[in-house]
């Protein structure tokens with residue numbers, strides 16, 4: 001059964017580790033992530049962007065697929081199905097479809113409007129027992145056509161939004177989605193420390209987990225980050241393994257064209273990436 005992310009993140013924050021959010025794109029992705037979480041006895045959050053939701057034939061299809069897998073694969077570790085960077089409408093649609101966790105990204109609105117919309121969703125999620133992630137200070141890079149500037153969030157605004165009763169808070173600290181450019185300045189730990197000082201027990205969320213050096217990840221966790229989002233890195237692992245399979249001509253040997261064979265190396269590569277991240281984040285054995 002899907003669970004809210006509240007309990008797993010409260011435990012992670014208290015235990016100084018982070019739970020990974022891995023974004024899903026299709027059946028292979030979902031299966032690979034769930035199997036790895038189960039094998040490592042780790043809690044996990046499956047992230048679904050609005051674009052990926054559309055690609056997978058809508059939120060109801062995603063909920064049906066994930067619930068089916070939890071049962072058929074005998075998944076017993078805590079799993080949250082989470083809308084990633086949701087709009088207000090997208091959030092409502094996912095609540096209705098049966099997601100167990102929602103992110104409302106109001107970071108591009110003026111703070112008053114972000115607060116107003118987030119407040120409405122806090123009420124809805126509380127009634128239904130869902131976890132809610134809010135965002136302050138937009139995360140840079142491009143995701144589903146939305147380009148953020150990679151801001152550092154204002155700690156006072158973070159406190160205002162945390163006090164609304166959200167479950168977890170994503171705050172920009174110089175992180176961006178996708179690969180980091182060579183001239184990236186790194187995470188702003190000064191900002192993170194200031195946010196952590198104002199928001200106390202609130203689990204903080206680090207977006208753009210792909211390509212952040214290990215020491216920065218560890219330091220971020222030590223400063224209150226309890227959820228780390230990873231998307232691009234699984235895509236790159238899948239791409240690299242699939243390219244290798246084709247370049248070695250394996251798709252042309254025997255039944256190598258069968259999608260169950262063709263997509264297998266990519267799925268194995270996703271598993272390896274997820275394992276590496278869970279070990280780095282410290283969530284192994286914490287289910």
Ligand code: 13P
Pocket residue numbers: 023047084085176177178179206207208209210229230231232233
């Ligand atoms: P990356 O694609 O950079 O790993 O970011 C993922 C993310 O933050 C999803 O919200």
